[in-house]
Amino acid sequence: MLRAVAAAEQLAILALARADGVPSFAADGTLSTWEVLSQQLVTGLSNGMIIALIAIGYTMVYGIVELINFAHGDLCMLGAFFALTAVGALGMDAWGGAGGTLGLVALLAATAVFCGSLNWTVNRLAYRPLRKASKLSLLVAAIGASFVLVNLGLFWGGMPMEVFSGGNSAAAPKAFPALVEPKPAFTVGDVIVSRPDVLVLCVTLPLMAGLTWLVRFTKLGKAMRAVAQNPTAAALMGIDVERVIGASFFIGGSLGGFAAVVYSIYNQTVGFQMGYRMGMDAFIAAVLGGIGNLPGAVLGGLLIGLVRAMSDGYIEARWTNSVVFGILILILVFRPSGLLGAKLREKV
Amino acid sequence: MSAPAGRPMLRVQGLKCSFGQAEVLHGVHLEVHPGEIVSLIGANGAGKSTTLMCISRIHRSQGRIEFDGQDIGALPPEQVVRRGLAQVPEGRRIFPRLTVRENLEMGAFIRSDRDAIAQDMERVFGIFPILKERSSQQGGTLSGGEQQMLAIGRALMSRPRMLMMDEPSMGIAPLLVAKIFDTVRNVLRAQGMTILLVEQNANAALRMSDRAYVLETGSVVLAGTGEELLRDPRVREAYLGH
Numbered sequence: 001m002l003r004a005v006a007a008a009e010q011l012a013i014l015a016l017a018r019a020d021g022v023p024s025f026a027a028d029g030t031l032s033t034w035e036v037l038s039q040q041l042v043t044g045l046s047n048g049m050i051i052a053l054i055a056i057g058y059t060m061v062y063g064i065v066e067l068i069n070f071a072h073g074d075l076c077m078l079g080a081f082f083a084l085t086a087v088g089a090l091g092m093d094a095w096g097g098a099g100g101t102l103g104l105v106a107l108l109a110a111t112a113v114f115c116g117s118l119n120w121t122v123n124r125l126a127y128r129p130l131r132k133a134s135k136l137s138l139l140v141a142a143i144g145a146s147f148v149l150v151n152l153g154l155f156w157g158g159m160p161m162e163v164f165s166g167g168n169s170a171a172a173p174k175a176f177p178a179l180v181e182p183k184p185a186f187t188v189g190d191v192i193v194s195r196p197d198v199l200v201l202c203v204t205l206p207l208m209a210g211l212t213w214l215v216r217f218t219k220l221g222k223a224m225r226a227v228a229q230n231p232t233a234a235a236l237m238g239i240d241v242e243r244v245i246g247a248s249f250f251i252g253g254s255l256g257g258f259a260a261v262v263y264s265i266y267n268q269t270v271g272f273q274m275g276y277r278m279g280m281d282a283f284i285a286a287v288l289g290g291i292g293n294l295p296g297a298v299l300g301g302l303l304i305g306l307v308r309a310m311s312d313g314y315i316e317a318r319w320t321n322s323v324v325f326g327i328l329i330l331i332l333v334f335r336p337s338g339l340l341g342a343k344l345r346e347k348v
Numbered sequence: 349m350s351a352p353a354g355r356p357m358l359r360v361q362g363l364k365c366s367f368g369q370a371e372v373l374h375g376v377h378l379e380v381h382p383g384e385i386v387s388l389i390g391a392n393g394a395g396k397s398t399t400l401m402c403i404s405r406i407h408r409s410q411g412r413i414e415f416d417g418q419d420i421g422a423l424p425p426e427q428v429v430r431r432g433l434a435q436v437p438e439g440r441r442i443f444p445r446l447t448v449r450e451n452l453e454m455g456a457f458i459r460s461d462r463d464a465i466a467q468d469m470e471r472v473f474g475i476f477p478i479l480k481e482r483s484s485q486q487g488g489t490l491s492g493g494e495q496q497m498l499a500i501g502r503a504l505m506s507r508p509r510m511l512m513m514d515e516p517s518m519g520i521a522p523l524l525v526a527k528i529f530d531t532v533r534n535v536l537r538a539q540g541m542t543i544l545l546v547e548q549n550a551n552a553a554l555r556m557s558d559r560a561y562v563l564e565t566g567s568v569v570l571a572g573t574g575e576e577l578l579r580d581p582r583v584r585e586a587y588l589g590h
Contacts, residue, residue: 219457226443226454232406233441238429238458238506 038191040313041306046197046266048305049204053259054282055289055297056211057119057252063292064228064248066135070142071122073279074149075253079115079260080270081156083107084176088161093177104179108203112257119253120246122149128242146275153272173271176264196266203262207255208298214251215294224248228292281308284328290341299339352381355417357510357542358403358433362411365395365402372398374566375411380510380544385537387545387553387574389587390563396546397438399563400512403544404428404435415510430458434508438515438546440499444488448479451487451498455505465505472501475535493524500531510542517549525549529556550587554578562587 054076061069086107087093095103126141158170185195215221226234227244235241263278264270285304289296304324311320331338356379365373373395380386388396402409405425413421415433423431443451452472456465473480476497482490487498496516503511513532517525533556536543547553554560554574562570562583570577577583 219453222446222450222454223457225446225450229443229445230441233437233443234454235406235425236404236429236435236437236441237454237502238426239454240424240426 032190035190036313038189040309042191042193042197044306044309045302046200046305047308048302049200050259050263050266050301051278051281051285051305052298052301053204053207053255053262054278055285055301056208056294057256058283058286059289059291059294059297060248060252062286063294064224064245065127065131065138067127067138067142068283068291069145069252070139070279070283071145071149072119072252072256073277073282074146074153074275075115075119075122076256076260076263076278077153077270077272077275078118078149078156079111079257080176080264080274081153081272082114082257083111083261083264084174084270085156085161086110087177087179093179100179107179108258108261111261112254115257115260116250116254119256120250123246123249128245131242146279150272150275153275157272171272173269176268176270178268179265182268200262200266203258207258211251211255211294220244220247281324284324287328288331288338290338293338293340296338296340352384354381356380356414357382357416358544359414360399360403360411361414363399363402363409363413364411365398365407365409372566373402373409376563376566376568378544378561378568378571380542382542383540384558385532385543385545385556387547387557387560388563389547389550389553389560389577389583391586392548393565394563395566396563397514400435400437400514400544400546403433403512426458429506429508432507432509433512434503434506434510435512436496436499436503436514436516438518440492440495442487442490442495442498442502445486447484447486448490448498449483451502452479452505455502458506468505468507472504475531476501491521491524493520493528496520496524496528500528508541510544511536512544512546514546515548516545517547517552525552532556550583551578554583 054072057072057075058069061067061072090103092100092103092107122145126145127138130138130141154170157172157174180195180199182194182196184192185198186193213221215224223234223239223244224247226237226239227241231241234244259278263274281304282301285300286297287300288303289298289300304327307323307327308320311317311323315323358378358380360376360378363373363376364371376395376399378386378388378399388399390396398407401407403413405420405423405428409421411421412419415428415431418431420428420431420433443454446454449469452469453465456468459465473483478494479497479501482494487495490498500513500516516528516532520528529552532543532545545553545557554577557574559571559573560577561568562577570580570583572580578588
């Protein structure tokens with residue numbers, strides 16, 4: 001008798017977990033296999049573009065100072081809190097039409113400046129004094145900076161503000177208003193492309209194009225590449241190396257700010273731990289593409305986004321992190337320089 | 349010793365430099381006057397490159413460094429270039445994944461006069477035509493000699509009044525060494541460029557120099573005109589191999 005109850009309980013738990021893992025649209029049985037796949041592709045690509053934007057921040061900083069900036073994901077988390085606070089304080093969720101669009105653009109810009117400045121400050125206070133120290137010291141400093149930012153997020157989330165409607169506890173996830181409503185924008189066959197999907201593309205594509213232009217053609221971009229390739233020679237050319245490094249932190253951070261806003265609108269929730277997940281996905285994307293390589297970060301981001309969506313849809317959501325980290329292990333073992341990375345060379 | 353009269357363009361006094369506990373320069377004195385070619389010779393590890401890196405302010409040092417009568421010993425490296433003192437570093441240190449043209453543009457980083465920069469780039473292409481042919485190639489794909497030409501051209505792009513060259517003949521084919529020394533003698537000198545040259549090939553260096561200093565384990569042990577040092581038995585013994 002007892003044994004039968006235990007078995008039934010287990011079955012129920014399994015069924016619950018299963019239902020949790022399979023997206024609701026797949027459960028109603030009206031969609032064909034192909035449609036489920038394409039829908040997961042759309043979701044995966046959108047998430048992938050957001051991951052790519054964050055991964056660029058990792059790869060830019062790595063390219064120039066050879067530091068895995070573990071605080072980068074948490075920086076994005078603070079950007080999301082900043083955006084949520086701004087939206088709540090100004091009542092932006094009630095703005096409609098042209099005002100709403102302009103407000104959204106202003107919100108993106110303000111969050112980008114916030115995150116860029118914060119990243120610049122973290123570099124100035126925590127990393128710059130260690131420029132001549134070993135790379136390990138720098139890495140530990142980055143982990144420390146990550147802890148500081150996470151705790152700032154916890155503190156921020158605990159502030160008694162009405163905008164944090166998701167709960168009064170500091171650690172509780174907060175609901176982010178749907179500034180762009182999750183309605184279909186258009187359909188291709190039976191596959192729905194939602195308005196947040198369109199938002200993701202409208203924000204990420206121009207930023208990536210702009211960054212490519214900046215790095216390839218502007219004086220600052222060329223100086224950034226020069227500093228990355230040989231900082232001593234760059235200094236001998238009259239380039240203020242620290243200023244260029246600071247600019248890279250600002251630009252990488254501001255891309256994280258854009259990503260934070262889009263991510264919050266897309267997922268409609270903000271919490272102090274979100275930086276870990278955002279950061280880890282993006283870090284793995286950067287390594288997958290070849291750390292230090294900008295197109296690689298975009299490619300890696302898209303691949304990680306797709307893998308997450310496929311794992312959510314066809315394996316189980318609770319396995320997704322294992323799948324993604326499994327990929328990290330495979331890359332590190334078999335292709336440590338990443339998909340687009342140059343062959344690893346000793347720096348002379 | 350016949351140092352020219354008048355104010356030197358570069359004057360280094362009591363230059364000391366340490367890496368950790370080890371002092372590698374023990375008070376170097378040297379002077380370079382406008383329009384001179386002065387070479388600094390010495391064995392491997394004597395501190396020649398370190399001296400240049402201290403003057404360019406890449407390494408921290410003690411002692412006095414004056415350029416044009418002004419103390420530059422506390423300036424950051426980028427300000428030294430802005431004052432008109434450029435360096436062609438040892439091993440070339442070109443930017444391997446920037447194109448030849450971009451490398452030259454980086455040489456002109458401190459300038460914003462676009463038209464004049466374009467003219468100067470043509471002038472560099474005039475001195476080293478091979479660079480024009482390779483202008484859209486990545487710097488790292490050039491041969492050692494071509495990279496040296498690029499490094500010299502890149503330093504010229506800042507319109508320096510004085511150039512410090514570190515081992516321009518190191519690791520490149522003899523034919524190109526001749527071309528580079530010829531450029532130093534006949535092009536740069538003819539334009540009135542002031543040059544401080546660090547060279548292991550003491551014979552060639554002394555022949556093209558007005559004056560020279562011999563550096564041994566971090567101190568200047570001999571100084572004189574190029575001809576004097578070529579005849580000096582100690583120099584012949586230690587650096588010329590006969």
